[in-house]
Amino acid sequence: MRTSGKNIAVLFLLVVLGFAALYSLQKQIDPQLRTLHQERDELIFQSGRLVRTLSLEYQALLADIYWTRVVQYYGEKQNTHDRNLELLEPLLNLTTELDPQLIVAYRFGGTFLSEPPPRGAGRPDLGAKLLRRGIAQNPDEWRLWGDLGFLYYLDLKDYPRASEAFLEGSKNRKAREWLKILAAKVAEEGQSRRVSQFLWQQVLDSTADPTIRKNAVRHLQSLKAEEDIEQLERIASEFRHAFGHFPASYAELIGARMLAARPVDPAGFPYVLEPEGKFRLNPASPISADAQPAAAVK
Amino acid sequence: MIRLVGVIAHNTFREAVRDRILYNLVFFALLMIAAAILVGQISIGIDSLVIVSLGLSAISLIGLLMAMFIGVGLVYKEIDKRTLYALLSKPVRRGEFLVGKFAGLVLTLTVNTALMTLGLAAALLFVKRSFALSDSYILVAVYFILLKLALVTALALLFSCFSTPLLSILFTVGIYITGLFANDIRTFSSITGSRALDTFAVTLSYLLPNFNNFNAIASAAHGRAIPRALIVQNTMYAAVYIAVVLLAATVTFSRRNLK
Amino acid sequence: MQSAAIEIEGLTKDYPVGFWHQTKRRALDQLSLQVETGDVLGFLGPNGAGKSTTIKLLMGIIFPTAGSARILGQPISDVRMHRYIGYLPEQPYFYDYLTAPELLDYFGRFFPLTAARRHDRIEHLLKKVGLDSVRKIQLRKYSKGMLQRVGLAQAILHEPQVVILDEPMSGLDPLGRREVRDIILELKREGRTVLFSTHILSDAEMLCDRVAVVVGGKLRGVGSPEQIVSMKPQGMEILFEWRGVGALTPAFAAQTTQTGNRYRVEVAQEELYAALDQLRIAGAQVLSVAQLKPTLEDFFMGLVGKEYATASAVEVLAK
Numbered sequence: 105m106r107t108s109g110k111n112i113a114v115l116f117l118l119v120v121l122g123f124a125a126l127y128s129l130q131k132q133i134d135p136q137l138r139t140l141h142q143e144r145d146e147l148i149f150q151s152g153r154l155v156r157t158l159s160l161e162y163q164a165l166l167a168d169i170y171w172t173r174v175v176q177y178y179g180e181k182q183n184t185h186d187r188n189l190e191l192l193e194p195l196l197n198l199t200t201e202l203d204p205q206l207i208v209a210y211r212f213g214g215t216f217l218s219e220p221p222p223r224g225a226g227r228p229d230l231g232a233k234l235l236r237r238g239i240a241q242n243p244d245e246w247r248l249w250g251d252l253g254f255l256y257y258l259d260l261k262d263y264p265r266a267s268e269a270f271l272e273g274s275k276n277r278k279a280r281e282w283l284k285i286l287a288a289k290v291a292e293e294g295q296s297r298r299v300s301q302f303l304w305q306q307v308l309d310s311t312a313d314p315t316i317r318k319n320a321v322r323h324l325q326s327l328k329a330e331e332d333i334e335q336l337e338r339i340a341s342e343f344r345h346a347f348g349h350f351p352a353s354y355a356e357l358i359g360a361r362m363l364a365a366r367p368v369d370p371a372g373f374p375y376v377l378e379p380e381g382k383f384r385l386n387p388a389s390p391i392s393a394d395a396q397p398a399a400a401v402k
Numbered sequence: 403m404i405r406l407v408g409v410i411a412h413n414t415f416r417e418a419v420r421d422r423i424l425y426n427l428v429f430f431a432l433l434m435i436a437a438a439i440l441v442g443q444i445s446i447g448i449d450s451l452v453i454v455s456l457g458l459s460a461i462s463l464i465g466l467l468m469a470m471f472i473g474v475g476l477v478y479k480e481i482d483k484r485t486l487y488a489l490l491s492k493p494v495r496r497g498e499f500l501v502g503k504f505a506g507l508v509l510t511l512t513v514n515t516a517l518m519t520l521g522l523a524a525a526l527l528f529v530k531r532s533f534a535l536s537d538s539y540i541l542v543a544v545y546f547i548l549l550k551l552a553l554v555t556a557l558a559l560l561f562s563c564f565s566t567p568l569l570s571i572l573f574t575v576g577i578y579i580t581g582l583f584a585n586d587i588r589t590f591s592s593i594t595g596s597r598a599l600d601t602f603a604v605t606l607s608y609l610l611p612n613f614n615n616f617n618a619i620a621s622a623a624h625g626r627a628i629p630r631a632l633i634v635q636n637t638m639y640a641a642v643y644i645a646v647v648l649l650a651a652t653v654t655f656s657r658r659n660l661k
Numbered sequence: 662m663q664s665a666a667i668e669i670e671g672l673t674k675d676y677p678v679g680f681w682h683q684t685k686r687r688a689l690d691q692l693s694l695q696v697e698t699g700d701v702l703g704f705l706g707p708n709g710a711g712k713s714t715t716i717k718l719l720m721g722i723i724f725p726t727a728g729s730a731r732i733l734g735q736p737i738s739d740v741r742m743h744r745y746i747g748y749l750p751e752q753p754y755f756y757d758y759l760t761a762p763e764l765l766d767y768f769g770r771f772f773p774l775t776a777a778r779r780h781d782r783i784e785h786l787l788k789k790v791g792l793d794s795v796r797k798i799q800l801r802k803y804s805k806g807m808l809q810r811v812g813l814a815q816a817i818l819h820e821p822q823v824v825i826l827d828e829p830m831s832g833l834d835p836l837g838r839r840e841v842r843d844i845i846l847e848l849k850r851e852g853r854t855v856l857f858s859t860h861i862l863s864d865a866e867m868l869c870d871r872v873a874v875v876v877g878g879k880l881r882g883v884g885s886p887e888q889i890v891s892m893k894p895q896g897m898e899i900l901f902e903w904r905g906v907g908a909l910t911p912a913f914a915a916q917t918t919q920t921g922n923r924y925r926v927e928v929a930q931e932e933l934y935a936a937l938d939q940l941r942i943a944g945a946q947v948l949s950v951a952q953l954k955p956t957l958e959d960f961f962m963g964l965v966g967k968e969y970a971t972a973s974a975v976e977v978l979a980k
Contacts, residue, residue, distance in 0.1 A: 137614065660723060
């Protein structure tokens with residue numbers, strides 16, 4: 105049964121032909137699979153308990169895999185501008201049921217869930233539920249109380265609950281001092297720019313995570329811009345009081361010694377002066393108005 | 403030639419049945435019964451979805467285990483126990499022997515899968531009380547699973563032609579898993595930045611058996627239609643790949659000195 | 662009579678040795694042999710001599726390093742000629758979960774036999790090899806001897822012209838050996854060619870037209886058993902009972918050996934009648950008189966002994 109040279113050539117040719125056929129078939133199959141799997145948001149097992157049983161002794165590993173899937177799912181939705189995030193919560197539930205000590209899943213998961221679209225699922229109620237479960241499983245993690253307070257403060261605008269959460273967190277002896285201050289400030293003032301600024305400043309100072317820091321800086325800059333615009337509008341109304349009309353240009357304001365120079369936002373872009381003594385952010389500025397409406401400011 | 407393949411296939415099937423291979427069906431039946439009873443309690447509103455997903459996943463997994471573990475033993479056992487000596491003294495080529503063994507295991511897997519599908523249908527009927535047209539897509543998904551199992555069997559057979567059962571299982575599992583990632587390997591090529599590496603990744607992704615092609619479990623569970631063209635193309639894909647693998651197995655095995 | 666049924670020319674087989682296969686062990690060295698149609702050839706040699714290697718090469722189970730062989734005029738690489746060959750592997754083993762009739766039916770399907778003919782042959786052979794009574798038992802419960810019988814049955818199921826049996830007597834009790842001997846003799850009567858290997862010499866002596874002796878992978882001699890062993894008798898052996906009625910001459914008595922009442926004595930052929938006269942006078946009762954001749958065993962032991970003395974039965978060659 106020795107194979108002769110001619111036979112080997114024939115065999116080689118057959119294999120090459122076979123793979124050529126497979127290549128062309130795969131080219132035809134690919135687009136069909138894409139349409140078939142397009143809307144493929146499915147979770148075979150929705151019950152964490154079931155998955156935990158099925159995962160044998162590899163729960164922690166499986167939790168990590170699920171967490172990766174959460175991040176991928178979230179990231180993909182962000183990239184494709186798909187606002188349907190209905191699987192986010194079950195995925196997070198599965199992840200945290202598999203590994204109840206996976207703090208990162210509660211913290212980021214809570215944010216993903218509660219942020220309004222397009223940045224999140226716009227479900228702060230589910231976010232709060234997730235965080236409360238995280239706290240129940242990890243009573244020593246004071247940061248989760250902090251996150252819960254933020255969530256009540258920023259997304260649900262439930263200031264008594266926010267204050268309560270900050271206070272609970274501050275009872276942990278490892279907790280930072282500012283948590284207690286926040287609890288007091290929120291209880292006293294509800295939402296105010298001062299509280300918000302304090303809150304984001306604490307976030308900025310308490311973490312090295314670049315994503316969180318970027319987010320905090322964004323919020324702080326936008327709060328600063330809000331403050332600036334209020335200040336400028338106050339000056340404009342003083343100008344009107346003195347000269348009987350709103351300023352038509354910055355030159356008028358500088359000429360009246362009410363401003364020293366053209367005011368710029370924290371990113372260095374000049375504010376745009378509008379008729380009727382209104383100001384707004386430069387359209388070229390990377391700073392956007394904060395999602396928190398300034399109208400709530402006391 | 404076909405007749406001899408049939409004779410060997412029949413004997414392979416008979417041995418598998420007498421070796422109590424089909425006992426795994428008891429396990430599957432219990433799983434389906436448990437699922438049908440418990441499904442309402444663990445997932446409200448998506449009973450049939452869970453039953454179909456769970457059933458098809460179990461059919462696939464049980465089939466894969468059988469294809470791999472029996473597949474790698476098909477040739478090895480005959481050599482190890484020297485049953486092959488008497489067989490090869492008959493007017494039969496080694497290639498015919500291999501194809502017969504392959505066909506016998508595929509027959510076993512088909513019967514096994516068909517019985518499991520019946521079990522799944524029964525569980526589904528229990529939960530839903532009636533069948534819809536979209537449930538017929540389950541049969542397509544099962545057919546795809548069978549194509550996949552046949553391909554895995556061929557690969558296991560190929561490896562067992564020159565390797566020990568343990569190594570053959572490792573090879574088969576390895577190629578199965580990398581085959582699942584064939585698409586990702588292709589997309590990976592766009593981010594390496596090296597042209598040589600790109601070409602390698604793309605080539606590799608087309609050489610590997612693309613097991614993603616046969617995954618229609620989710621579509622079947624959601625009652626989404628599977629295009630007819632895909633059924634034809636997947637059939638051809640599996641057939642061509644199996645032919646190439648069995649050819650390689652025949653060449654390898656025909657040159658081998660049995661101990 | 663046309664060409665030989667089995668023609669072997671310079672058949673050589675090396676096995677690689679060691680992890681990297683860097684050395685080779687020569688199991689069979691330049692073996693050339695012919696088996697004429699209708700002959701029974703005994704293939705003799707100690708364990709590991711290369712008998713099984715030769716047979717496996719003939720059956721295409723392993724492939725030669727060099728040399729060639731033809732069976733019924735066809736090269737051994739052509740499996741189609743297996744239609745006319747029956748083969749019993751050494752220490753045969755078959756599918757655990759089949760019964761003997763099922764196994765024979767399975768193997769029978771590889772040959773162009775009608776279903777009725779196949780059925781008849783199976784029934785005939787089950788009786789012939791004495792397995793009719795255990796036909797419902799699965800083969801995994803068979804003893805070694807029973808497996809040997811199944812193996813023999815499957816080898817001759819399709820009435821092959823050439824039958825190759827690897828150690829057909831091993832694992833059998835005396836009755837079984839006798840049955841196998843009868844089957845081989847019957848095959849010979851039917852004009853079939855038989856090649857069987859054995860290390861049991863009396864079997865070969867009794868059955869073979871010719872024997873081939875292989876030791877250390879090399880052919881050491883071929884011929885009829887008589888040719889291999891010189892036919893010159895070496896003397897006569899007398900067995901007798903003696904109760905001490907008369908007297909034996911002291912010279913004669915010195916040659917005898919005693920076991921209970923029985924005595925054995927070896928005398929030269931010319932002295933046979935003188936010895937018998939003596940025994941008659943002494944009142945002994947003669948039990949048997951037999952010719953003493955060298956056996957294949959003597960020949961065999963001579964060869965093997967020499968071989969073991971000079972080198973071991975295996976040769977290691979550097980690559």
